[in-house]
Amino acid sequence: MPAKTQLEPRHLYLKMSRDLNKRRERRKNDATARSFLQAPIILDRRERPADPVTIAQEPSMKPDELSTVIPSTSTCIPFMRRPNKFNSEAILKNLTDHPGHFVIGIIGKQGIGKSTILSHFAPNPERTFPTQSTDDFLLQGHKTEGIDMYITPERAILLDTEPICSWTVLDEVLRNGMNGLQPDIWLEMESLYNIIFLFSVCNVILVVNDGPDIDMDLLQLVQRAEMLKFCIPDFPLLVRDQQDMQYYPDIVFVCNKCTVDEFTFKRYKDLQLILTSFFEKSQLKTQGLVSLGNVLPLFKHTGSNLFFLPQDDGVESFDVLVLALRDQVLATPRKSGRKGQVSEKDWYRNAVKTFEIVRKSEYINEYLQVVRKLRDS
Template sequence: MSESGHSQPGMYGQGRRRRRRRGDRDVGPPGQNLSGPSRDRDYQPRERRDGSEDPPGPLIQKTPIILAKPPGERAKPSQNTPVSGTPVLEKPIMLMKARDDGVKPGTPTESAAQSSGPPSKIEREGQRPTQPVYQIQNRGMSASASSSALDPMVGQSKLLPPEKMKHSIKLVDDQMNWCDSAMEYLRDQTDMLVVGVIGLQGTGKSTIMSLLSANTPEEDQRSFVFRPQTQEIKERGGNQSTGIDFFITQERVIFLDTQPMLSPSILDHLINNDRKLPPEYNLPHTYVEMQSLQIAAFLFTVCHVVIVVQDWFTDLNLYRFLQTAEMLKPSTPSASHDSTGSSGSDDGAEYYPHIVFLQNKARRDDFCPRNLKNMHMVVNKLMAHSHLKYKGTLSMLDCNVFPGLGQDYLTTEVNMFLLPVQENDGEDNLTKAGSGTYPLFSLLPGYRGHPAFSTMVSKLRSQILAMPRCQLSHTILTEKNWFHYAARIWDGVKKSSALSEYSRLLC
């Protein structure tokens, strides 16, 4: 009785004190637990150990959220907690997190944490990451760049061949203005060959350039990339090409077809149509001659090979024109401050292209070895004082056109090539020659004295494409760099003081 009597008042007294605590908020004597029911007693030592005081106002029971979270998510809020008001950037821990953690790889939280930041402890310790290696390497790239780098369609498009041209486009129009339409067909690579052509009117420049670039003699001439003269234009003595036409092949060979040099049809068009001349030119024939010199000087600066086409041997005025264009040729631009692209060339060295003299519509007598030797001797004497590379790089003897001649037959072999008349133009003459008083000749093919026209064109094409590709400037040029370089040269040619002074002396 005594024990139960002593214990009961204590229990009732404690219950009354608890009720006063809840209602009247009286604070009991120290040493007694007045914070709530008996289930809250486990938390009372922690609060005492932390030294925190009871907050004023009604007591709000704290939900143990932190204790209920897994370890992986419990560490995340501590990273974003600001220290002294400065936010701490989130580290890409989820990118490098091991598989034994609570968070699975590939979750949205992990992909969001993949953005940027220093490597985690797991990466420094050499453990294998859960993400592929290419994702780790592309952490600093933007989303668009990484997606395009991983897109297989983008990779296949880079391996596709360049766009094939179907016809020529203008590089310089009939008003002598530069055109930018050729830029889309050029690439950033340096293995290219630039071939230009000049010649008098009606010599077959456009036809030869079409056969060298993309067409065959059997095709219709109306489908040639450089359109030749039509029959109507031939009958009225007109010219087909104006300015400079551009075409690039799949083998990265750039062909430049030009208007005829010293063309009488262009002069006639200027006079009869009352076209206004530029203010620096007073006479139409001076303007036509200066146009021709500008085009020739331009080709001598931006081309590896320049083909000079003539349909009879030979016109001395054409050689005088070549020497004048060489004299007025703009000097090679000096090397820039970055001389890393120069390949051993001196800064003071001038660039001169290779010149090929093409004898088009050659007769059968021109293929006689004696006549061929005489033509080489004449060209060698006319070009003796020229800096143009006119000999030593193209040979008809190497083409096996003259199988009985030795290599020492032509001591000074000039870059000269002979093209015969096309078969469709010479069939009548061959038929007449074969159907004479000797009936046996009618059963045999006519004697040509040279291989067929298509064979000669094929040999010429192989010789032209094998020409040395010298460095055009003091720096190595890509196709796109060549385009900008050519635009700069053309602008310099039009504003050249030497050409202006020469035109003034012509008046």
């Protein structure tokens, strides 16, 4: 009996020792398994190589020229630069061969906040498209040159354009000649070329105005661009029977920098009626896509795609409203059928061809000749 009593602690100790070793072995195996399973997660969380691509340059661009084209604080990609240079190498690196594409363009005059609005369609607005203050504009001229591109995580392609009818654009070109055109004609035609190009390659275009007052010059320019888009195909590289000569995008009118006094339902309703009447016979898709009433019930009104954005937070936060605008625009139905399945890279190749067709359009050249004769008479 005494011997048995002395052996029990020993057996207990051995059993506890074996159990402890087993637990250590299990913890070791579990740790190894966890580290193995976590490896892909660590790889997944690596930063996307967006920034290096933004400095990919055309063979014709020198490094010192590139530094003036791409601001260090911006992650957008130069899409097109005058005279008609496309940054194909960098663009194609960012586009995919997967079916489907969705393109949002923006137009407007200088200093109305185009780049700021479009930057809020991306996750990091402060690092999307370059913006500038009024003082910087007066000293340096406009910031956006030609067309810049940014691709969102939702695979929306954003196209930010230089200001239309801007004297700073004209000032830069005066040094290099304007092909014998008078300055005012050249400036109008360059704006029309850009708008017609966007009409042909975009799903949605934001037309930005400074406040809720009607800018008839801007609306008439949009109207002329619609007229001159005659016989410009949507996908010129597709076979002839698949081209749509009468394709037009959805148009959204955005009144930016509205003060508290201007941000009223009466101003909103009056502008709705004017836009509806102005584009009554237009083929542009100006209705049924965006409504301020979806965010602010007081502004419930059917009609044109019209959206107000505030100058300050007196009515509602700018960030809240611009994100609501983004959500409604991104919900735009994609093209139906095979054209909606065109990949991003194929869209880009067709866009380059479209740009060439717009510049060589006989219809647009005839309009240019008529304008020149009227101005000279």
